[in-house]
Amino acid sequence: MGRRPRGSKTGRVAAGSTSTNWAGYAQTGSAGQFKTSTASWTVPKTSSTYPGYSSTWVGVDGAANSYLTQTGTEADVVNGKVSYYAWWEVITPSDPAPETRFSRFPISPGDAITASVVTNGTTSTMTLTDTTTGQTASKTAAYTGPGASAEWIQEDTDVNGYISTAPNWGSVTFRAITVNGASPALTASQSIDIVDGQGTQETQTSAPSATANGFTTTWLATGTQTYTG
Numbered sequence: 001m002g003r004r005p006r007g008s009k010t011g012r013v014a015a016g017s018t019s020t021n022w023a024g025y026a027q028t029g030s031a032g033q034f035k036t037s038t039a040s041w042t043v044p045k046t047s048s049t050y051p052g053y054s055s056t057w058v059g060v061d062g063a064a065n066s067y068l069t070q071t072g073t074e075a076d077v078v079n080g081k082v083s084y085y086a087w088w089e090v091i092t093p094s095d096p097a098p099e100t101r102f103s104r105f106p107i108s109p110g111d112a113i114t115a116s117v118v119t120n121g122t123t124s125t126m127t128l129t130d131t132t133t134g135q136t137a138s139k140t141a142a143y144t145g146p147g148a149s150a151e152w153i154q155e156d157t158d159v160n161g162y163i164s165t166a167p168n169w170g171s172v173t174f175r176a177i178t179v180n181g182a183s184p185a186l187t188a189s190q191s192i193d194i195v196d197g198q199g200t201q202e203t204q205t206s207a208p209s210a211t212a213n214g215f216t217t218t219w220l221a222t223g224t225q226t227y228t229g
Contacts, residue, residue, distance in 0.1 A: 023203035045109035053157035067145030071126035
């Protein structure tokens with residue numbers, strides 16, 4: 001598909017800000033502060049009205065550097081056809097590898113997903129569980145990123161050097177978020193919304209839940225394809 005990695009925008013997202021392709025929450029800190037990131041969500045049912053590529057994921061690194069390890073689900077609309085699949089990805093400054101699909105792991109809109117990324121300084125283990133179907137998929141890959149941030153993101157995927165327009169995915173609620181096995185204690189200043197290159201706001205991300213370990217982000221507009229170079 002010629003897809004470029006989500007990491008092409010790593011290092012360009014500040015907490016409590018806007019981004020051209022990320023909506024959700026990111027926490028940043030010092031190297032070694034973030035070792036694990038987990039969350040649960042429901043695969044959104046995506047309307048075929050607007051074309052585009054969208055991703056829902058958890059990750060470590062990426063918000064403040066050019067490393068990123070992540071796993072999640074995809075909901076895309078191409079030529080009026082909607083498709084869903086699960087994937088993992090590891091990005092480094094010297095190897096911006098595209099995502100890899102989990103094989104033999106079909107997903108459907110409405111499926112309940114739990115995702116985790118666990119790093120130890122030399123590897124990252126990225127795991128997805130579809131609690132609706134009972135399936136689990138996992139990948140362990142070499143990873144030496146600094147562990148300086150954690151993210152829970154709904155994304156306009158970067159494809160062929162362009163940030164995609166957003167298909168109408170409705171809303172996505174991230175639940176049971178943890179960092180290093182504990183509540184992240186999210187604050188509103190850590191939220192991110194997508195504003196495209198033409199200034200159109202594509203998402204509205206809520207304040208944290210009452211327990212500070214969840215939030216909802218809502219689709220507002222399809223936006224305009226944005227060139228990334």
